[in-house]
Amino acid sequence: MIELSDDCRLAFCVGVGGVGKTTFAAALGLAEALRGRSVLVLTADPARRLADALGIRGLSDQASDIPLPTTSGELHAAMLETKASADEIIRRAAHDEARAQRVLDNRIYQAFSNTLARSHAYAAMERVHEAVHDARYDLIVVDTPPAQSSIEILEAPARLVSFLDQRVVRWFLQASDESPQLRGGALAQGLLRIVAGQSLVSALTEFLTEMAFLREGFSERAKEVRDLMRSPSTRFVLVSSADSIGMEAAKSVAAEVRSRDFALAHVVFNRAFIPEATRSCADPVNYPERLAALAPKLERMRALLTAEEEQKRSNIVAFCDEHGVGAWSLPEARRPLGDPSALAAWIEQARPFSHST
């Protein structure tokens, strides 16, 4: 059974798109809730898959309660809405409605807060931070958006800290001052004006000035988020498919997780087997006369699928040995999932793999 250890307070599901990551995040959250914990599953995916997996109509930034067959644990789910989260961050940091409003009205802020992948990442990490400190939850399971932005999300705090480094911003903002150490800033601004245009540089300067009051709080918060990612109570779960293309992606995501010193707790290979195709090809079967016409087809089917499964199995074994990790394989989730018991039944079929070294 795939389980997170009891001390785990935050779990990130990472991996490329289309591998069933959202379904898995939902199932993992559910399994932990059924063990009696109070769990929030948070999706940062702009596409609305978590609601589908949990069989509920829709999700919003506010957590919804998912009814469970038992009474011991709790399951909540929320979908990150970037704009709402970003606005909330500004309001909280500003401590002053008028000041907050000036930022919210800023055209750069408006243009970017709801549109770009990077804004999603900033806001997602903010939401994670808030949820971790919410006493209602014992565990937060985060479903990261697909592909590149999965790593993007992991980098968001570090980038924010770097960007908000007082010296860089001051250097940029005060470039018009006469002090010699700031002349580099004037040169940079001049170059930026050629590259990006006067109107953007003016807007950016205005934005940074407007944001000045936020810097202190942001920087502190971003450092906290960065520490949170490496906290001993945080785990990463890599979800992948087991075919050859999926293995390549899994290797590269695993390497990226490790290079950041994040704790890779589980590797899960989805759609790795079909429970019905467990029989070995080697066993000859004597079909009864009435199935004689069908027999060649049945044999071809079995041969093809067992070969496919065997290929996936050996891919997984090779991955485990290469990375010195254990893994789990899961069959394809049968539709419609749509309710907690179907999700729970799916994740219970997980088969363990261990590494030989």
Add this chain to the structure above:
Amino acid sequence: MHPPIAEPLTRQVQFFTGKGGVGKSTVLAALATAAARAGKRPLIVELGAHTSSSHLFHGPDVGYQPSEVAPGVHATRVLFEPALIDYITSRLKLRPIASLVAKNSSLRRLFLAAPGVDEIVTLHRVAQLAADERWGPVLVDLESTGHALMFFDLPSVLEVFLKDGPLRQVVDSATKLLADEQRCAIHIVTVPEPLAVNETIQLHAQLRKRPDLHLGYLFINRVPRAWLDDEETRLVKSELAGASAGEPWASDLALAQYLAQRRLTAERCMQGLHHDIDLPTMTFEAQDEGGASIIAELSGAIERAGIR
């Protein structure tokens, strides 16, 4: 009189979008292979950290400079730093100075953290490749649906605060390219599975709201094989419920039933797609895992469809 609208797959720039994991890169690779065989100079453009084409073609890692991954097929990856240097060079005209700007540690931090820079330099690079006469068609592999929408929305987002200046030119040329029905097409790739279909229908509806975007084909990838006919399906079902229950061959029948169910689900999904999406459609059958010839099979299917 207007010239007749160009067949979408013959246009200079083609964007491919769809849910992650549906095999966009495979479809792209197959189209590129078919184009190369027809004597064209296809270029695959990958956005992002991972490259699929080097793996699909069993070739070396694809980098920023286009490299040949298969006979006549080139691929490139839009990487942030060289794309930034290219953009700055296009403004400053002097590459050494552009490199200095891109490598200045303070400006670099600003570029890396500021939202939008990544998207702008990507847009610039795509437009640059699209205008390069050495290549045609240029096949752009967009990330998953949400990000594709962001990508197409970017020009209008930037419009809000770019009255003039060099970025305005990037935005204008991207807008012009996207709106050009003779030069640009956006294709949607999907698989006949319920979650993917829901997302595809939503994506299509959102793209349709944009009269300036020109949709091309709907590619339905990995259509599961129809192993059994109706009569065989009924036989399997009745055997499993009766005479064959508990027999050694029952697991074979269970597998057959599972595959028949999967095919049925796929057929329903395809009906749903046809009902809601009025695009010309191409379907590709699921290929065996480990088959080295996925691209050859698909490109053969494209050639048989007679699109040049």
